[in-house]
Amino acid sequence: MTHGPSEPSAWVRRFAGRIPAGGAVLDLAAGGGRHARLLLGLGHRVTAVDRDVAGLADLQTHPAATILAADLENDRPWPLGDRSFAGVVVTNYLHRPLLPVIVAAVAPGGCLIYETFAVGNERLGKPSNPDFLLRPGELLEAVRGRLVVLAYENLEVAEPRPAVVQRIAAVATPWVDSSRDSA
Numbered sequence: 001m002t003h004g005p006s007e008p009s010a011w012v013r014r015f016a017g018r019i020p021a022g023g024a025v026l027d028l029a030a031g032g033g034r035h036a037r038l039l040l041g042l043g044h045r046v047t048a049v050d051r052d053v054a055g056l057a058d059l060q061t062h063p064a065a066t067i068l069a070a071d072l073e074n075d076r077p078w079p080l081g082d083r084s085f086a087g088v089v090v091t092n093y094l095h096r097p098l099l100p101v102i103v104a105a106v107a108p109g110g111c112l113i114y115e116t117f118a119v120g121n122e123r124l125g126k127p128s129n130p131d132f133l134l135r136p137g138e139l140l141e142a143v144r145g146r147l148v149v150l151a152y153e154n155l156e157v158a159e160p161r162p163a164v165v166q167r168i169a170a171v172a173t174p175w176v177d178s179s180r181d182s183a
């Protein structure tokens, strides 16, 4: 089974250093584990979740890795309970109902790194289903009042293949009161 690119995303590499050292990291819809592997290499404990964990088999015995087979959709309960993480990484995956849960899973001081396909990608290839394409500003809306944005882009990229992507890096800073929405 193929899980897409095997090299870590440049966006994840760029912001991985914003995840507090040694903190626990969630790699959601981890696929073949390209980011789980990067983050393990950086000294993090990593929980990698996917409904298909075949691509993560070699990490099952890694002392700092937890591999969780779970369906994140179809009205299944969130498999991580109320756990929060110093880093949450999501790439090339979108299930809109999870966006608030993903943001809430970022621990105080922690960092969200999210990158996936956006509207406009349908001109270039898959995914083309609007359910899997972020709308303009959607990741900004998802973190508004919850996380502080370090960087955000919505653009066409050439590598690893032509695509329209939206991506964000945002941190849970102590001065953002996540119990309230901003005006």
Ligand SMILES: C[S@@+](CC[C@H](N)C(=O)[O-])C[C@H]1O[C@@H](n2cnc3c(N)ncnc32)[C@H](O)[C@@H]1O
Pocket (backbone or CB within 6 Å): 003, 004, 005, 028, 029, 030, 031, 032, 033, 034, 035, 049, 050, 051, 052, 070, 071, 072, 073, 074, 090, 091, 092, 093
């Ligand atoms: C395009 S791959 C991205 C993998 C990885 N994040 C990456 O960028 O290399 C999408 C992943 O989402 C997983 N996925 C799709 N639907 C899922 C679901 N309902 N529950 C859990 N994982 C799911 C797939 O198994 C696949 O590994």
